[in-house]
Amino acid sequence: MFAYPVPSIEFGPKSLTVVAGDNVTLSCGTLPNNDSQLTINWQRNGQSIPLSRHRQTLLHIPDNGSISSLHLDHVSELDEGVYQCTARNELGLDVSRPARLSVQFGAKITGGQRFVYNVTKGTNVPIECNARGQPAPKIELFNGDDFQPLIDGDKEHYSNVFIQFNATNTTNITCRASNFLTPLNKTVQDVRIYEIYVQEIKEPTEQLESIIELEEEEEEKKRANAVPSGYCAPYIGQICRGHVAKNSLVFYNVSDAEDFTNNNNMNEEIVKNLWKELITSLQEPCKSAAEKLLCHYAFPQCSWTKQFPMAKPLCQEDCIAIRESFCNREWALLEDNRQRGVYFKSRGHFRLPVCEWLPSHENHTNPEQCTHAELTTFRKEKATIDCIEGRGRFYQGTVNVTKHGIPCQRWDSQLPHAHNRPPFVFQEIWHSENYCRNAGGEEPLPWCYTNDPYVRWQHCDIAPCEPKNDHDNNYESSIRILHGNNNRTIIMSFRSYSYVMMNLIRKPLSSVLHAQHPLLLPLSIGLVIMFIAIVTSIITMMVRRIRYQMNLYASTMTTTAMQVNGGGGLPTDLDLSKLPSNNTYHCTSAILNPKLEPLEYPRNKIIYVRDIGCGAFGRHLAC
Template identity: 45%
Template structure:
């Protein structure tokens, strides 16, 4: 409760400050500010693109909330998509969550998505996936991590063409890369082929892209410059197919690919697939995960060390008696050794014939222990 009151007070103070600077007393400015993107999930697409807009009402901690929602949606929705849909969805999601920022009348404004990018994703890159999301929406099924994000309405969005300054946040999904344009051969999937081939591999003439006869069609949408004023030439707008293609003039054959040679000394590239990048590792290896992994590793190392020490002790125990080494290290007074019942002294005298074989006790020099037998300890002497 205290946090909410503090936020309302702070927001009102900021608004009054902005109004005092501009001298306006009418409608309140949108509660947001411009700043460079400093998050992780969208850094590949947004770093170096200028300032983005942060919504104070939703992102009162420098975009933290939108960062969390985008990260969760990335795992729940985007990770399961296939190319070229995945890369397009990633870029559109990042542009939606962190739109380009523009100053209008001294106030920071976040620009909406561009209609061209939205239509390209909905009608080409992610046609089936978008249709499934809309169908689930009609049935009341939503992504659990969507937060305040909403599926954009493409028809209500502004166009990026013919507006200065820009009226929308352009994700550049329909951008024509002039350095990739070819005319007599294809690079990769041939997305930017702009030649005049107008027949298929089987020699069928191509239908004009702006015609609906003999085949009615809606793909590719006219938001792609590759098919604008393309007459009936083979094209692969958006890189949808492995090579350029066209609708045919044969009513029984809807479409076919065209026979265009591959450019020499050119390897396949993912550039035309909207900059496909694998961010799973970076998303997966969070600081929390690294900390847990380090703790598990340290615990495993300690357990291995303890197991080694235990095995060492068991091995030493099984070896049994460990005799002493040399006579320099041990001096034993034989007179102090305990009596052994097997060799118990008696008052009986030795046979006189055996007395000559008796070795003087004091002349015995201890060398080392040999072990322990049934009659007691055995020593090596000299």
């Protein structure tokens, strides 16, 4: 007989609603029981609770029963669930009634990689707002500073909202997520702002004469009695030597310098520090473009069109090319950091320009009013039609299908894919219909948006041009073709012939070397085996040749020894001490160069033995 009964739970844990970060204690007690071996365990959602994050205490009181407490420190949403305690001994067990622990936390907007958009007028901008929270947060979208609702107010949206916003003018979209926390008896909300800058597409021939005249009049009024804030001088620095034209005058702004004489070095030091802090971390093609734009910003071209020297600001086309194409992600990150008050330590008085405020290089009334970095210049001498050079930036051919055969979408169309890249400042895409292009050299190959709604864009399969060689003209051959009664002579260069032959080989191989082709693995193994066989054959031939030469040398030495010892060679009993010396040695008028004397073998040490005959080079003696 046992001296203690089956355990019976007197009270169990109670349901609670807490806020994330609170400390929670759950208790469980049994009726009086003299069993010292009685244990009380805890479960969450039917499974034992690991005590790595939480603490459990157990207190046995013979007259009052046993009490167990589960301490949950800094609870999170992971601790939410149904809790129970179990009392157990040798006779049996008892389980408490379930209690639910609810953990609430405030609304928090999550996700999203871009919060600044620079688009053209009429572009559909995808706005997505995701939020987490318990209870599920309510999401609202507002347009502009007057907070006009963008979604139906009669229907509430929770956790996720996605819309396509048609951008017709510059504005901002506000996403607000909110929920009510019961333990705190208050509403918690989080806000995120999406900035949208709209740029109207302008044709190169569009004139803005009236606006320019007004701007010039205002500028003249401001500078009528002004003192020049800078001076023009040749660039004498080093960091931008590769980007500032040689012998060109640049503008030094003394208003940004406390010391007039040290202004030359101030911008140079800022550029050097930004080079280390920003430029070195960039990847191509952003790095080269950013270097050039930074140098033209720090050392702008000098203008003497007015009464005083002035700096030419950056050109709008170069700025947009950096922002929208070359450094799209990097620029968006800078904009996002600026909103959060995060700046580069070495920026000094440099500021990120607003592209829309800059003058345009395509302004035909005054095209020289800005410092043109030539990032968008179309070089006609590099244009190609049937092939691509390098990244294919200046390809102007008519291929309009992707490498997988999908037809291309027109560049001026927003269906089926809405887009704002590449920007219209690149002449490569002007009047390009739906042809493959690589405006600005942003991608490794020409590409296009596709007409397939499920495939946004792909590269195009265009053969690379053959490398140019100045010596190709020396390898021309004449091919005579008989056509009826007429003889036509066609001069085909060796380069053209090689290009045709390589294309015939490359096209079938390109299909085999595709990453998904079933012959890729067998072909790779075959090439490796062939390479090993060639290397082995070369080594074998070299070893055989070395062995042959060694055997030939050994055979020659053996024959010579036999002739000397057994065929009338040197006598073994020859007394060298009785031979007379050559008294005429060194008695001639010829004087040997002192540097050659150590190399000479003394004649008196040469002993004539016998005459062995006459050959092609005179008489042969055995010595």
